[in-house]
Amino acid sequence: MGLDTKPLSTLHGKSSYDLEDFPVPTGREESWRFTPLSRLRGLHDGTAPVTGSVVVEVHPSPEVSVETVGRDDSRVGKAYVPADRVSVQAFTSFEKATVITVPKEAVTSEPTVVNLRGESAEGATYGHLVVVVEPLAQAVVVLDHRGSAVYADNVEFVVGDGASLRVVSLQDWAGDAVHVSHHHAQLAKDATFKSFVVTLGGDLVRLSPSVSYTGRGGDADLSGLYFADAGQHLEHRLLVDHSVPDCRSHVDYRGALQGDEAHAVWIGDVIIRVEATGTDTYELNRNLILTDGARADSVPNLEILTGEVAGAGHASASGRLDDEHTFYLQARGIPYEEARRLVVRGYFAQLIQKIEVEEIRDRVLAAVEAELAR
Amino acid sequence: MPTLEIRDLHVAVEDKEILRGVDLTVRSGETHALMGPNGSGKSTLAYAIAGHPKYTVTSGTVTLDGEDVLSLSVDERARAGLFLAMQYPVEVPGVSVSNFLRSAVTAVRGEAPKLRLFTKELKEGMDALSIDASFAQRNLNEGFSGGEKKRHEILQLELLKPKIAVLDETDSGLDVDALRVVSEGVNRFRSTGETGVLLITHYTRILRYVKPDFVHVFAGGRIVEEGGPELADKLEAEGYERYTKASA
Ligand SMILES: Nc1ncnc2c1ncn2[C@@H]1O[C@H](COP(=O)(O)OP(=O)(O)OP(=O)(O)O)[C@@H](O)[C@H]1O
Numbered sequence: 001m002g003l004d005t006k007p008l009s010t011l012h013g014k015s016s017y018d019l020e021d022f023p024v025p026t027g028r029e030e031s032w033r034f035t036p037l038s039r040l041r042g043l044h045d046g047t048a049p050v051t052g053s054v055v056v057e058v059h060p061s062p063e064v065s066v067e068t069v070g071r072d073d074s075r076v077g078k079a080y081v082p083a084d085r086v087s088v089q090a091f092t093s094f095e096k097a098t099v100i101t102v103p104k105e106a107v108t109s110e111p112t113v114v115n116l117r118g119e120s121a122e123g124a125t126y127g128h129l130v131v132v133v134e135p136l137a138q139a140v141v142v143l144d145h146r147g148s149a150v151y152a153d154n155v156e157f158v159v160g161d162g163a164s165l166r167v168v169s170l171q172d173w174a175g176d177a178v179h180v181s182h183h184h185a186q187l188a189k190d191a192t193f194k195s196f197v198v199t200l201g202g203d204l205v206r207l208s209p210s211v212s213y214t215g216r217g218g219d220a221d222l223s224g225l226y227f228a229d230a231g232q233h234l235e236h237r238l239l240v241d242h243s244v245p246d247c248r249s250h251v252d253y254r255g256a257l258q259g260d261e262a263h264a265v266w267i268g269d270v271i272i273r274v275e276a277t278g279t280d281t282y283e284l285n286r287n288l289i290l291t292d293g294a295r296a297d298s299v300p301n302l303e304i305l306t307g308e309v310a311g312a313g314h315a316s317a318s319g320r321l322d323d324e325h326t327f328y329l330q331a332r333g334i335p336y337e338e339a340r341r342l343v344v345r346g347y348f349a350q351l352i353q354k355i356e357v358e359e360i361r362d363r364v365l366a367a368v369e370a371e372l373a374r
Numbered sequence: 375m376p377t378l379e380i381r382d383l384h385v386a387v388e389d390k391e392i393l394r395g396v397d398l399t400v401r402s403g404e405t406h407a408l409m410g411p412n413g414s415g416k417s418t419l420a421y422a423i424a425g426h427p428k429y430t431v432t433s434g435t436v437t438l439d440g441e442d443v444l445s446l447s448v449d450e451r452a453r454a455g456l457f458l459a460m461q462y463p464v465e466v467p468g469v470s471v472s473n474f475l476r477s478a479v480t481a482v483r484g485e486a487p488k489l490r491l492f493t494k495e496l497k498e499g500m501d502a503l504s505i506d507a508s509f510a511q512r513n514l515n516e517g518f519s520g521g522e523k524k525r526h527e528i529l530q531l532e533l534l535k536p537k538i539a540v541l542d543e544t545d546s547g548l549d550v551d552a553l554r555v556v557s558e559g560v561n562r563f564r565s566t567g568e569t570g571v572l573l574i575t576h577y578t579r580i581l582r583y584v585k586p587d588f589v590h591v592f593a594g595g596r597i598v599e600e601g602g603p604e605l606a607d608k609l610e611a612e613g614y615e616r617y618t619k620a621s622a
Pocket residue numbers: 387388392410411412413414415416417418419428461
């Protein structure tokens with residue numbers, strides 16, 4: 001770690017429910033330096049008129065209860081304290097929160113789908129969602145974002161003792177949408193959390209998934225796939241905070257970029273605190289740059305404060321399509337465009353196989369095909 | 375009658391001249407063996423024929439049945455009937471063998487084969503080369519042993535049925551059984567009499583199975599001697615020393 005680099009543990013120390021605690025970012029801050037603030041439409045400085053609309057519809061699995069609650073509900077903000085300016089803006093501005101509860105020991109029979117449909121990108125909308133998976137329960141939740149919106153929200157996943165939650169979050173917005181979101185997962189003893197983030201559409205998407213542990217044996221698996229086209233800014237900022245012994249985290253985010261000013265940012269922060277002995281963590285980010293004019297920033301940060309880890313590693317690789325791959329396929333008669341499609345599909349294939357909801361898997365495959373056909 | 379004609383071919387890699395005037399004609403029904411020391415440019419010749427982007431043709435011509443090959447893209451050359459079995463087949467992550475083969479066969483034949491017929495054809499092809507059925511689901515060349523990669527190259531040869539095949543050290547690294555299996559595959563390909571083979575090798579052992587009509591000695595980026603099958607035995611006994619000295 002260089003002298004000018006602040007330790008992660010201090011960088012992520014700050015969190016608060018109070019807007020006043022976070023000054024308006026200037027773009028020079030470590031956590032904002034990659035984000036084009038001028039395209040946030042005022043989400044970061046309080047100037048966004050709250051006149052937008054995002055319709056939230058929940059299609060629950062029968063075992064699950066869904067409530068719409070006010071700001072004062074005790075479950076709201078219990079697992080997560082806002083960690084940056086837009087997050088706290090969303091937290092202090094939303095009117096109704098959705099709370100999804102998977103009761104103790106329930107095993108849901110089908111995915112619970114939350115459709116978030118933006119109706120206009122004229123004004124801002126703020127949202128809040130809480131998913132509580134009680135001890136030993138198992139559930140699959142899909143967040144499906146579509147349409148036009150300027151949307152900032154916080155999502156809390158509270159995974160109880162021995163419970164399991166699989167989440168797919170699709171950012172399939174229209175071209176003019178702006179979305180800034182925090183997804184925080186809190187894992188109790190022996191809890192399992194698997195998230196799969198897919199970001200395809202939107203002018204600017206900045207998604208910050210974070211994980212914390214409250215008991216031993218927590219297991220977080222965070223996968224992500226993004227495809228940035230001309231002019232798009234897609235940013236994923238991960239933070240896994242290991243503060244409990246014997247927990248595991250695995251991060252695998254892969255992106256492809258094509259077109260002028262396509263920009264992807266991936267920040268992977270993992271902290272292993274002094275008390276988190278026996279931690280096993282690995283994070284990986286890969287970017288496939290398909291054309292000139294596209295840019296990927298990839299910054300893995302691993303801060304280890306204990307001497308006893310079970311495993312800790314990270315890798316980041318950004319590069320172009322390998323000529324040798326396309327040559328081999330072309331040498332068998334396959335035209336370049338198709339060879340390129342096969343190779344890019346292959347690059348994502350391993351990851352897409354991990355999506356356990358078949359419908360979503362097919363949709364993601366089709367979306368990747370559509371991106372490649374552009 | 376397919377004919378591959380190479381005339382005074384000069385090829386450079388990263389501005390370094392590797393091929394220095396290659397002349398070679400391969401007609402259908404003929405098998406040519408090309409032998410020469412390491413680094414003499416045999417693979418460079420194979421890649422230049424296939425159109426690998428790293429190899430720049432600085433002068434000379436390559437034609438297939440009179441048609442200019444050098445102006446074609448890599449995939450057009452393959453569809454025109456050229457095939458290169460590579461010395462080091464490339465691993466392509468995430469692309470399954472079956473998906474790859476179906477795409478290749480579709481491209482070369484100009485239409486998608488009926489799935490049932492293709493499955494059968496693939497199974498027969500794999501059986502004939504003693505390739506386990508599970509390979510169809512594996513990623514292309516990924517984690518294949520050296521011998522498995524070579525068999526898989528010959529499987530492609532048999533499925534794609536080119537006019538002219540260049541086999542770059544397909545025999546290297548094969549055990550005796552694999553050598554026999556691979557040679558039989560090459561001989562099935564030759565058996566129509568309508569195909570030509572350019573077989574690049576260091577060893578005469580494959581030439582006992584796949585009998586060449588002509589043997590060429592390659593040194594210093596060009597062909598320095600030509601003869602019949604007996605030349606191969608002479609090379610094996612005497613080595614390349616007299617050629618490398620002459621070309622240096
Ligand atoms: N892609 C490349 N980049 C740099 N140099 C190359 C490249 N390909 C070939 N060369 C050089 O060209 C020369 C000929 O190489 P080539 O692979 O054609 O030899 P070869 O006759 O096939 O050798 P071998 O018997 O070892 O397979 C060598 O000096 C090699 O280093």
